[in-house]
Amino acid sequence: MTIKKNLLIITALFATSSAMAGEFSLGAGAVFNESPYKGYNETTSAVPLISYEGDRFYIRQTTGGWILWKDEKNELSFTASWMPLHFDPDDNDDRQMKTLDERKASAFVGGAYYRHERWGSLKIxxxxxxxxxxGGVVGEISYFRPIRMERLTLTPSFGVFYSDESYNDYYYGVSGNESRRSGLNEYTAGDSWTPYVGLAAKYQLTQKLYLHASAVYTVLPDDVKNSPMIDREESFALMTGLTWRF
Incomplete structure (x- = not known):
């Protein structure tokens, strides 16, 4: 099973709509995910839903942050994230893809800046x-705006992810040795910008129990979709789940 980048986006949407300062929530959800890799069908995966917001530390699903500076409108933090994107040829149904090398998930460290205004929030x-x-570098520029009603919070968002040449070539490139084994064309990927739009919803069922749903649509950039490992031009993910606020 391959967990794709849109799962990172969809869980990030969950985090932006779930936690307030000093709040901790824990739960479980299910994600329907379309993999762009050849030889994978649409999958449904169980995922934990974790969110914590403290004065100096936060957990937003797959990212932990140590806040270096924060005021009413700004937040700057050092971050450590688990990037679950990977490729396992043993789990693939395509004969050619089964002969390729494994691509492993990895941990990333860096920084994040948020700017909060009445019209919404920006993240860099x-x-x-x-x-x-x-050995790659990734980045993100995004906008989101929680719209709070009596029991329902909607968070529309849009943004773009940046992936450098090393990152894309590791996950989507085909080496000469792999090409000779598989019959796929040799391919070297460059850097790319991946746009997406998303919507997250949180509904308060009881004082402590919340229902979540998130959807994300991603358009694959040329340097990804032109890879012989890829057989689609876009990707979609949908998540639903329940959390308990402590």
């Missing part, structure tokens, strides 16, 4: 591969 983030699986 960048991080590098701390485990040197890809």
């Amino acid at each position: 983030a960048a991080s590098g591969d701390a485990m040197d699986e890809s």
Whole structure:
């Protein structure tokens, strides 16, 4: 099973709509996910839902942050994230894809800056591969705005992810040796910008219990979709789950 980048986006949407200062929530959800890799069907995966906001530390799903500076409108933090993107040829159904090398998930460290205004929030983030699986650098520029009603909070968002050449070539490139084994064309990927739009919803069922749903649509950039490992031009993910606020 491959967990794709849109899962990172969808869980990030969950985090932006779930926690307030000094709040901790824990739960579980299910994600329907379309993998762009050949040989994978649509999958449904169980995921934990974790969110904590403190004065100096936060957990927003797959990212932990240490706040270096914060006021009413600004937040600057050092971040450590788990990037679950990986490729396992043993789990793939395509004959050619089964002969490729494994691509492993990795941990990334970097920084994130948030600017909060009445019209919404901006996020700028960048991080590098701390485990040197890809040796790559990724970044994000995004906008989101929680719209709070009596029991329902809606958070529309849009943004773009940046992936450098090392990151993309590790996950989507095909080496000469792999090409000879598989029959796929040799391919070297460059850097890319991946746009997305999303919507997260949180509904308060009881004083402590919340229902969550998030959807994300991603358009794959040319340097990804032109890879012989890829067989689609866009990707979609949907998550639903329940959390308990402590």
